[in-house]
Amino acid sequence: MSSPSREAVLDSAGRLFGERGYRAVTVRDIAAGAGVSAALVMKLYGSKEKLFAAAQPDESLLGELDVPASELGATLVFRVLMRRERGLKEPWAMLPFAIQDSPAPESARAETRERYLASIAGLIKDTTPDRRHASMVVALMTGFGEAVRTLGLFEGWDFDQLVARYGAIVQAQINVCAADS
Known part of the structure; x- marks a missing residue:
């Protein structure tokens, strides 16, 4: 659960959700973009919905x-x-x-x-x-x-x-x- 992994996942999610929208992006897509496993993405955020909420600009x-x-x-x-x-x-x-x-x-x-x-x-x-x-x-x-x-x-x-x-x-x-x- 290192901070760099969390940041990489958020960056990947923000970029992909922004480019393709929520429904067209999978957890596997986000993980691949971040260079981590889908399991780690789920461990960090619990669900695609929670990751979507976290990836929104502040x-x-x-x-x-x-x-x-x-x-x-x-x-x-x-x-x-x-x-x-x-x-x-x-x-x-x-x-x-x-x-x-x-x-x-x-x-x-x-x-x-x-x-x-x-x-x-x-x-x-x-x-x-x-x-x-x-x-x-x-x-x-x-x-x-x-x-x-x-x-x-x-x-x-x-x-x-x-x-x-x-x-x-x-x-x-x-x-x-x-x-x-």
Whole structure:
């Protein structure tokens, strides 16, 4: 149960689930990608469902943002682009896949929606009962994550220019929230 084996399994699972989806990936595929046995994968995670949950990108990075409210839009966009450049998992791009391919899509949708809305609502101080402003920011960022990672849009764009342009779109919605408060 060494840490390098656990990390290799998670990396393999995250990559394969992201490329093919939950149903098309087997524990044997994950083990082969990690260079370990399927038995070790099961020993480490207990089931394919638990491994799928563990392999999802962590959106807790939203809680780490310590920037002025006027810079939130650009900061969110910057982080997506930096993860792309570093080859890291993109939580925004994986949201739809994680939900659709989950062993329990309805509960995954409800749980994921609540986590993301609560995180963004807290960041932008959205106190509306339906968290309408947070919903708009989540939609904008999910679309951006998908456009960048899945569709490969914005390749060849100047990094700073893209942060400024799309960040302004996200920031406009954040500003509407502040104006409504």
